[in-house]
Amino acid sequence: MTTMKQFFILIVSIFLFQEAYAAGEAKLTFEPLYGVETRLVRYPEPSRYVTSATYGARVLYGVTLLSGEAEYTASKSRKDYPSDDQKVEDSVERASLGLRSTIPVASFIGFYFRAGGRASQGETKITTAGVTETKDNPLRIDPYAGTGIQIALGSALAVNAGVTMIRNFENKYDAQYTLGLSARFGNL
Numbered sequence: 001m002t003t004m005k006q007f008f009i010l011i012v013s014i015f016l017f018q019e020a021y022a023a024g025e026a027k028l029t030f031e032p033l034y035g036v037e038t039r040l041v042r043y044p045e046p047s048r049y050v051t052s053a054t055y056g057a058r059v060l061y062g063v064t065l066l067s068g069e070a071e072y073t074a075s076k077s078r079k080d081y082p083s084d085d086q087k088v089e090d091s092v093e094r095a096s097l098g099l100r101s102t103i104p105v106a107s108f109i110g111f112y113f114r115a116g117g118r119a120s121q122g123e124t125k126i127t128t129a130g131v132t133e134t135k136d137n138p139l140r141i142d143p144y145a146g147t148g149i150q151i152a153l154g155s156a157l158a159v160n161a162g163v164t165m166i167r168n169f170e171n172k173y174d175a176q177y178t179l180g181l182s183a184r185f186g187n188l
Helices: 003-022
Strands: 027-043 048-062 067-081 088-103 109-128 131-152 159-165 171-183
Touching: 027 067, 027 088, 048 088, 048 171, 088 131, 109 159, 131 171
Parallel strands: none
Antiparallel strands: 027 048, 027 171, 048 067, 067 088, 088 109, 109 131, 131 159, 159 171
């Protein structure tokens, strides 16, 4: 994306957030998350995909049609290779910033779309015959995009289910499937 396009998107977003705040429609939403993700693990060579549980939280601020979002997630996985007397433990932490747009379909259901950038960093511990080697995974910043469904359980509570695709270092995509519970906090 060119610098001019990024600048234009930033200006439009700031304008929309200011208009929503002035109208008193902006709201703050907190979502604890739990899910499953499939991600590329670099060590030991060759790289491979693992599936593991992920947990974290997401905060949204804005109006239904356009909200800013910040998210933190973490996950750990372990794979044992008895034939090689090897154990591989991988952990990753991610922080995301982006935009989310929810399109209501009925009074209690809506679909959302999200996109932004995600920073991730972690480490891999490889234990072979009792000797542990730790490899730090470098800080990566990757784009993400996703979609999901939100079902209201009341005026301030909703259940979310979504999928997010994150481009990884091999220009392929990691997938994160999440289930969350949203709690809205008034007109903050």
